[in-house]
Amino acid sequence: MKWKNIAGAILIVIGSVLTFKGAIETNQSLINAGIGGVFLGVVVLTFSTSDYVKYDAFKAVVLPYFELVKNMIDALDLKSKAVYIPPYSNLPDGGVFIPLHKDFDIDLAKLDKNTMFIVDVGREKEMGLLITPLGKELVKMYESYSELDFTNAGLHIVENASAVLRSLGLAKSLTVEESDGKIKVYIEGVKINNCSKICEQIACPICSSILLSIAKALQELIIVEEFKFDKRFIEISARRIGGVDKWM
Amino acid sequence: MDVDDVIVLTLAIWVFICIIFVKTVDVFVTLLLIGLLIVAEVAGGFIKPETKQGLKPAIYFLLFVFLIIVAKKVIEVLS
Numbered sequence: 001m002k003w004k005n006i007a008g009a010i011l012i013v014i015g016s017v018l019t020f021k022g023a024i025e026t027n028q029s030l031i032n033a034g035i036g037g038v039f040l041g042v043v044v045l046t047f048s049t050s051d052y053v054k055y056d057a058f059k060a061v062v063l064p065y066f067e068l069v070k071n072m073i074d075a076l077d078l079k080s081k082a083v084y085i086p087p088y089s090n091l092p093d094g095g096v097f098i099p100l101h102k103d104f105d106i107d108l109a110k111l112d113k114n115t116m117f118i119v120d121v122g123r124e125k126e127m128g129l130l131i132t133p134l135g136k137e138l139v140k141m142y143e144s145y146s147e148l149d150f151t152n153a154g155l156h157i158v159e160n161a162s163a164v165l166r167s168l169g170l171a172k173s174l175t176v177e178e179s180d181g182k183i184k185v186y187i188e189g190v191k192i193n194n195c196s197k198i199c200e201q202i203a204c205p206i207c208s209s210i211l212l213s214i215a216k217a218l219q220e221l222i223i224v225e226e227f228k229f230d231k232r233f234i235e236i237s238a239r240r241i242g243g244v245d246k247w248m
Numbered sequence: 249m250d251v252d253d254v255i256v257l258t259l260a261i262w263v264f265i266c267i268i269f270v271k272t273v274d275v276f277v278t279l280l281l282i283g284l285l286i287v288a289e290v291a292g293g294f295i296k297p298e299t300k301q302g303l304k305p306a307i308y309f310l311l312f313v314f315l316i317i318v319a320k321k322v323i324e325v326l327s
Binding site: 167 | 250252255260264266280295296
């Protein structure tokens with residue numbers, strides 16, 4: 001970032017000098033070169049705001065957290081796959097509910113952002129683990145980059161995430177489609193390759209953000225059916241299970 | 249290569265081509281404006297919001313210069 005700032009400043013200085021010299025000599029080509037230099041300097045300075053950490057450092061910092069959460073899910077012996085809940089009054093950022101049993105029930109009225117272990121309920125079918133989606137910050141980035149609100153905007157809107165994932169260097173492309181009530185997500189060129197079967201319960205921030213975006217865009221709860229992965233390609237199958245009103 | 253770097257490189261190539269082939273300042277500035285507007289529109293989804301905000305003053309300034317060029321041409325035609 002520092003080098004980009006220096007390069008931008010040098011371009012602006014050289015451009016200004018050339019413009020001034022061109023104006024004195026009434027040489028239009030020199031003025032053009034000067035204006036071009038100033039223009040490029042401004043562009044370089046504008047694009048030098050991003051600050052990145054090295055990939056190895058990122059992995060070393062973040063992967064232990066993934067392991068911790070995955071071990072926790074293993075230890076709790078939760079049977080069902082994850083249900084992604086779109087944002088609503090009790091959970092403004094949405095949520096991920098991992099039911100205790102495959103035959104589950106959710107009472108969204110009883111959930112809130114301060115609740116994690118849902119055990120204090122009358123029926124065992126309602127028990128499970130409620131966590132804040134790991135990808136909620138990425139969802140905010142998808143919306144701010146595309147300058148769109150995903151809420152109830154339809155499934156197609158989720159593909160805007162593709163540009164952001166590519167821009168951040170997290171994945172190369174994203175395709176989302178729906179047929180016969182089944183939602184399929186294809187993610188290619190994923191940078192963090194830490195997938196396992198446990199992703200069906202607790203997905204990494206990339207997959208989690210996409211599933212949460214889908215839930216938000218459809219304003220329906222969605223349940224993960226299957227995760228398939230091959231090197232840097234991930235295929236996610238999910239299904240709609242009704243809107244917030246249905247589960248209240 | 250980073251997406252930001254590709255955008256900067258694209259604009260740099262565009263500026264370089266314009267410097268070589270364009271002789272008048274009016275046309276040069278107009279072409280810079282067109283290049284910047286195309287990049288902002290086509291690559292908008294890849295650019296983070298803060299950077300987009302940072303590009304806006306440059307776009308507004310070039311638009312202002314473009315308006316002056318248009319006004320100058322209109323006056324030339326009318327007189």
